[in-house]
Amino acid sequence: MKPILTVHGVKVYGILDRKLYKDMKEVEKVTSKEEWRGIRGIYCAHNLDIINHNPMGVYFAKYEASKKEEEFCLEIIINKRTTLIRKLPIIVIDTNICRTKEYLQFTLLHELGHHVDETQNPYPLEAGSIECEMMANRFSVSRCGFLNVNFDTLLHIPLVKEAIEEMGYDLDYR
């Protein structure tokens, strides 16, 4: 599979509306190369289906502990073709849901927030916990603040309003 672009050297694969390329690339301005270090790829897929919920994005850091090494493999279907992922961590974005600058940048930065926690905190937060999601939202919201993201469109996402209020952004800024 050929990458469609790169973000701080991390290759981006899959399906993304061309008008959003610049918005994805813009995330470089508010992140450092160091924060992306270790990420093996960003995969843009349509209709992620992960244990009965449809997330906007996912950060995959490790395989289930119960799996044997030869079973370490993740299937991502892009353009009806199955891609097997054997090297983690990766970020997967549902670009069917993330169709706007706001959604795309927020989600990408949220997933990067999980990676930064996983790689830079001596005791990473428990995956899926409220603390972990709040941390990723705080990370994302703080960076989105520099990208002129209109937060109004994101307020229905769980814990986003809380993160924005905590970061001190005035929700009635207009």
Ligand SMILES: [Zn+2]
């Ligand atoms: Zn998350």
